[in-house]
Amino acid sequence: AQSVAQPEDQVNVAEGNPLTVKCTYSVSGNPYLFWYVQYPNRGLQFLLKYITGDNLVKGSYGFEAEFNKSQTSFHLKKPSALVSDSALYFCAVRDGGGSYIPTFGRGTSLIVHP
Amino acid sequence: NAGVTQTPKFRVLKTGQSMTLLCAQDMNHEYMYWYRQDPGMGLRLIHYSVGEGTTAKGEVPDGYNVSRLKKQNFLLGLESAAPSQTSVYFCASSRGLGGPDTQYFGPGTRLTVL
Numbered sequence: 001a002q003s004v005a006q007p008e009d010q011v012n013v014a015e016g017n018p019l020t021v022k023c024t025y026s027v028s029g030n031p032y033l034f035w036y037v038q039y040p041n042r043g044l045q046f047l048l049k050y051i052t053g054d055n056l057v058k059g060s061y062g063f064e065a066e067f068n069k070s071q072t073s074f075h076l077k078k079p080s081a082l083v084s085d086s087a088l089y090f091c092a093v094r095d096g097g098g099s100y101i102p103t104f105g106r107g108t109s110l111i112v113h114p
Numbered sequence: 115n116a117g118v119t120q121t122p123k124f125r126v127l128k129t130g131q132s133m134t135l136l137c138a139q140d141m142n143h144e145y146m147y148w149y150r151q152d153p154g155m156g157l158r159l160i161h162y163s164v165g166e167g168t169t170a171k172g173e174v175p176d177g178y179n180v181s182r183l184k185k186q187n188f189l190l191g192l193e194s195a196a197p198s199q200t201s202v203y204f205c206a207s208s209r210g211l212g213g214p215d216t217q218y219f220g221p222g223t224r225l226t227v228l
Contacts, residue, residue, distance in 0.1 A: 101147075101162060
């Protein structure tokens with residue numbers, strides 16, 4: 001079975017400060033990990049994914065994520081937050097050796113204050 | 115390319131009425147998915163399809179039916195709508211050729227059942 005947890009319903013950060021949105025996962029095989037972003041009244045958009053290799057993955061809009069196998073985490077980060085980053089962020093996991101269907105977390109609302 | 119489109123964007127139904135939501139993709143993707151999004155619940159998979167003519171149940175299939183008669187279309191049906199089906203519905207597609215498959219989402223359909 002596969003599962004993913006986003007422990008924070010909401011993250012607040014001031015513009016210009018670094019941000020972190022947390023994600024932990026559980027799979028029986030090797031994980032494929034994804035981050036998606038949802039702006040108000042829109043569908044989800046792909047940000048980045050981890051397959052294998054370098055633990056630091058760079059994605060769209062200046063976001064990056066760090067894969068940590070020992071802590072089973074895949075936290076989303078950005079060095080300097082923008083007000084326009086305010087959105088709902090979803091982490092997803094797929095077991096590389098199992099089902100092709102990913103499991104999504106419940107989402108974390110990121111609010112960047114001016 | 116239009117990507118993934120959904121019809122209609124909004125709909126209000128009375129309890130017991132039926133309706134069909136249409137999802138279309140122009141990326142020649144094998145896999146298609148229907149999700150519902152409710153506050154605090156994240157994305158929940160209703161049904162999915164791994165190819166033309168095939169469908170499978172997801173996490174919350176009760177009260178819904180689907181069909182995939184053409185590769186580019188995935189229909190979601192509500193035979194007898196209930197207030198509990200008030201939600202935002204998202205369709206997604208992916209290549210489905212194995213590996214870390216990125217999903218592409220439609221803009222969503224906001225359904226209210228009175």
